[in-house]
Amino acid sequence: MEHNKIIYDWLTFTSKIHSVHDIISLLGLSDVSFIRLERGMNGYPECLHFGGISICYGGREDMGVCCCMSGQGCRSFETYGNGDYDSLFATIIENYHDDGDKRQMNLTRLDVAYDDFIGLLDIDVISIETLKQNYVSRMEKWTVTNSSEGCSVGIGSMRSDIFIRIYDKKAERNRDDLDHWVRCEIQLRGSNAIGFAKLGGDICENYFGVLNNYLRFVVPSDKDTNKRRWKTAEWWDKFLDSYDSVSIFARPGVEYNIMHLDRYVFGQCAGAVKTMIDILGVGKFFRELRTAVNGRDLNPKYKDLKNQLGTSSDGILEFLRERGAE
Incomplete structure (x- = not known):
């Protein structure tokens, strides 16, 4: 069973004092292979990409270098890099200045998310209460x-500079293997993003402190027209109290396993693979496949799976037997 947790789920920062190589080193990603994209992004003409991490460069001198880590990028940073958010924030803060002209580094976006797997947050109740204001x-x-x-x-x-989103992550990810997964995400930009990083200390306390400052679900009262004096909804109080019991900061790493590979190969690719086998025959299909991948570095997530289960190992065979029995 999954445990409730708080994670970083998006991080974008810029630097005028680091080269692309410096940024890669800062993240601890010197041993992975970045791919140069055909076109840039975020206003930069050049971009290197790896596992949801984009490092943009080549713009005007005052633009410096921009590093953008999506949710997947944060997981890659935790798995293949050093995953040291505290050190990264410390470096950004050390080189940050309120005066934009003197600013050498900046944290432009930071998303902090709470993942609820035990049912503290009922998305149907939240949507109804929001509609009712x-x-x-x-x-x-x-x-x-x-x-x-x-x-x-x-x-x-x-x-x-702040946006709160609560949504059904289970439905979004189509995770039928989970009973419940609702995410409450705080998206911070500009001064709010750097302000959160400057708080330091306990990320869980900081998360709930910010959330409670910007959002509170309440129970209507016929005797008082001032909503701010209305009592906090019991289910929202229970969610806020979960800080002391079930909520922890986590570096979950890349969320990829043999079942993800199974869904991709036997789900999305099954039709294409069968068509090629029908056209080429099994023998030629596998010869062509070996030629296509020969000398090419495997994606790190596939390397991880091979390390966990081996190739043609008992673990793989057992998995295939179980799959065939379904």
């Missing part, structure tokens, strides 16, 4: 969206 917040905008990827509630604007 039974919450107190400094932010005026809100959205409730239902789609094929489940329900998502947004408080605030995605373009502002």
Whole structure:
């Protein structure tokens, strides 16, 4: 069973004092192979990419280098890099200045997420209470969206310095193997992002401190028209109290295992693989496959799986037997 946890799920920073090589070294990723993309991003003409980590460069001198780590990038940083957020934040803060002209490094976006696997957050209740406006917040905008990827509630604007999103991660990821997975994510930009990094100390305490400062679900009262005096909803209080019991900061690393590979090969690629085998025959198909991958470095996630299970090992055979029995 998964345990509730708090993670970093997006991180973007810029530097005018580091080269691309310096950034790679700072992240502890000198031993992995970055791929040079055909086109740049974020206004930069050049970009190197690895596992959700993009390092952009080649722009004007005052742009420096930009490093963007998506959720997948944060997991790659934790698995293949040093995963040392504290040291990274310390370096950014040391070279940050309130005066933009004197600023050498900047943290432009930071997402901190709480993953609930035990049912503290009911996305249906949250969406209903949001629609009824039974919450107190400094932010005026809100959205409730239902789609094929489940329900998502947004408080605030995605373009502002703080945006809170609560959504059905289980549905988004199509994780039928989990009973419950709801994510409550705080997206911080600009001064709020650097401000969170400067807090230091306990990330769990900082997360709940920021969340409680910007959002509180309440129980309506017929006797008082001032929502700020309404009692906090019991289920929201229980969620906030989870800091002391189940919530921990985690570096979960890359979320990839044999079941992910199984879904990809026998799910998304099954039709293409069968068609090629029908056209070429099994023997020629495998000869062509060996030629295609010969001398090419495997993606680190595939290397990890081979290290865990071996090649043509008893572990693989056991997995295939179990799959065939389903």
